[in-house]
Amino acid sequence: MNLTMLLDMAIDGFSDRVVIGRREGGITAARLGEMSAAGAAAIRESGADSVVYLAVNGPAFPVAMFAAARAGVPLVPVNYRLGAEQLESLLANHPRAIGIADEAQVPILERAGLTVLTPAQWLARASEPVAAVPDAEETEAPAVVIYTSGTTSAPKGVLLRHDNLTSYVFGSVEFASAEPTDAALISVPPYHIAAVANAITSLYSGRRTLVLERFTPAQWLQLAREEDISNALVVPTMLARIVDADGDKALPSLRSLAYGGAPMPTSVIEKALRMWPEVGFVNAYGLTETSSTVAVLGPEDHRAALASSEPAVRARLGSVGRVVPGVDLEIRDANDAAVGPGVTGTICVRGEQVSAEYAGIGRAVDDRGFFNTRDQGFVDEDGYLYIGGRMDDTIIRGAENIAPAEIEDVILRHPAVLDTAVVGVPDEEWGQRIEAAVVVRPGMVLDPEELRAHVRNVLRGSKTPERIVYWDELPRTETGKLVRRHVLDRIVADDVAV
């Protein structure tokens, strides 16, 4: 089933509702249909086999997504922050693409042999009149190709099929369920699965979306107030900056604030919950490979956890909630056997929305259709899922497997610590030894020995970092995901320098 069917349903259901952009002058569902048809015609005329989108988020993005779907070619949103070398090797996979790129990125696409339009040119082209809105092409091509961020290995192209994305929508969103006045503020970049999923689910629910192209806390707050934003989607680093921002933080129309993409420090979410008691907070866990969300911690879970004195309930602020309908989840041990509640292992999922398919590699699922996320975690007695970090991040010190997340959690509890990353550094004696990079809160002083003692009090000696270095900031992607290999490179370089 083609994504275009969702757009056609939106046109049937609420054609005159503004679904993209500002209340005044935004794009209605009917208009999006016409623009997707004109855009699809442009794609077909160019003979392109894909649409590479190398620009910031904005109205051009959903128009490109539905035009590509109607033309039966994949949309390939690409990270505009990649270095030239990475970008060139990625573009080499799409030699017959048409490109939509911000001015500064046009030359690199042209060098790769692509026809390129800026977002403004693309929107102008998609605004040209079309005789009729043709049916979508039946296609075997994926709907969207998203490259993994490459935090642990070289980027891989994840193929999201029309069936994966429509299954996700049908499984988790009720058609036309949004109020006509609802509006969502999106501040994730277009190459992130959450932005792709949001463009589709918002349209299907009838919720207008508005994009903040370049995030600053002040602009986010201002736009949220100006446009009476009811729903917002942020990554944890953004929420941390918003709650710490100066000035007026009242958001009278905000009802739902969703976050995900990286672990949320408990101190940040607690502060946010107290700051906006009327807002429903939603934590989502998912991967590109799973077409976004597979587990959700809802507003009531958040409120109950904040109010509870019971440690198990309180701990749920650190959980990603329960698995969504249509997805099966198993925790498995090192022998690939499913384990029960409370036991940490690898998170495996299956379901129609799970693509688990990589360009040039195929589907990475087992005989029973399960995809190994390579994330570690456990499920508690009540079905709440807790994420414990990436399998690939596991530090093996002596023969002991140590999850960096466990140590990071303890370090973050120290009031003077703003951010931290723990890595395993190659060591002749232990195989790996534990070292930590720490960002201290501005204006505070922290003796590394005091911090080591703080960790040792909670964990034990073998899990206490042997060395702690202080940095101004950690290498994170724009969406807040820690780039561990950069932490390791820099820590090792520091070691040599010392």
Add this chain to the structure above:
Amino acid sequence: MILKVGQSLASTTDSTALIVVRAPTGDVALTCGGADMVVGKAGLGDGSGIDDAHRGGTLLGKRYVDDEAGLEVLCTKAGDGSLAVAGRPLEVKQAKPLPSSD
């Protein structure tokens, strides 16, 4: 008819179209307006052929279920006929919506 998840079905009596969200394992007779549905993306009827006993109508975006058969469909185009499986009217599924997560 053997149904499969993701399949598009069209009414022969009105404009109703559906997609299959949950499919029974066995053969089922799914009707709209009293006549068997067929594979297709747009309803083929003008409403004149609807059996009066099957005139409740279908609503865009609603899910319809029959728990006995293990069938769930989603209405992608509305019509004037109503849905039934083995003669039993399908029921509108009461949604328990998930909080919006993206």
